[in-house]
Amino acid sequence: MPEDDPRVRRTRSRLRSAVLELAEVRDPDSITVAEIAQRAEVNRATVYVHYRDRDDLVLDAMETAVGELAADAARCPYREPGPAPAALVALFEHVGARAPLYRRMLGPYGSARFCARLREALVAGLRTPFAAGSRPPGHDDVPPEIHAHHVAGALIGIITYWLGEHPPRPAAEIAATAWNLIGSGR
Numbered sequence: 001m002p003e004d005d006p007r008v009r010r011t012r013s014r015l016r017s018a019v020l021e022l023a024e025v026r027d028p029d030s031i032t033v034a035e036i037a038q039r040a041e042v043n044r045a046t047v048y049v050h051y052r053d054r055d056d057l058v059l060d061a062m063e064t065a066v067g068e069l070a071a072d073a074a075r076c077p078y079r080e081p082g083p084a085p086a087a088l089v090a091l092f093e094h095v096g097a098r099a100p101l102y103r104r105m106l107g108p109y110g111s112a113r114f115c116a117r118l119r120e121a122l123v124a125g126l127r128t129p130f131a132a133g134s135r136p137p138g139h140d141d142v143p144p145e146i147h148a149h150h151v152a153g154a155l156i157g158i159i160t161y162w163l164g165e166h167p168p169r170p171a172a173e174i175a176a177t178a179w180n181l182i183g184s185g186r
Contacts, residue, residue, distance in 0.1 A: 012050055014040040016061035024100045055113050066118050069094055070125035079134050084179035092171035095159055103163040122152035154182050
């Protein structure tokens with residue numbers, strides 16, 4: 001079926017919503033394709049018409065969220081000193097609003113494919129501003145590609161740590177800590 005067919009878009013949207021709803025309350029590895037199909041009100045075979053496997057569906061379902069997160073990271077004014085920028089606070093608010101899902105996806109039994117996709121999206125979002133010189137002072141000698149990978153890895157590490165806190169500190173507070181480590185907040 002063509003990708004632009006309204007029925008294809010509708011079915012994929014229902015499947016994405018179903019897997020995200022299930023992943024917020026259960027470990028993604030324990031969710032079966034049959035459960036996703038039942039929640040989306042389609043038959044099991046329909047899932048395989050649209051996706052290779054459950055992980056492929058989860059990655060597609062998280063693509064919009066990952067893109068939003070990467071865009072927030074790219075909007076940070078890394079060259080400008082000061083408090084944590086609103087874009088970084090928004091990044092942590094985004095994760096906090098979806099904490100159960102991110103906790104499962106980035107946790108010890110999460111998805112390596114999701115973690116890799118998140119890292120790729122962050123690097124892609126950071127590459128352009130870093131190449132244009134939007135990096136913290138004192139880092140101009142670091143190649144932009146390496147710096148983008150460094151910040152992406154740091155953000156994933158901080159997000160993972162934060163999601164493991166009980167209770168997690170407020171988004172603005174963890175953003176300020178992250179900014180002190182990766183931005184111009186010093």
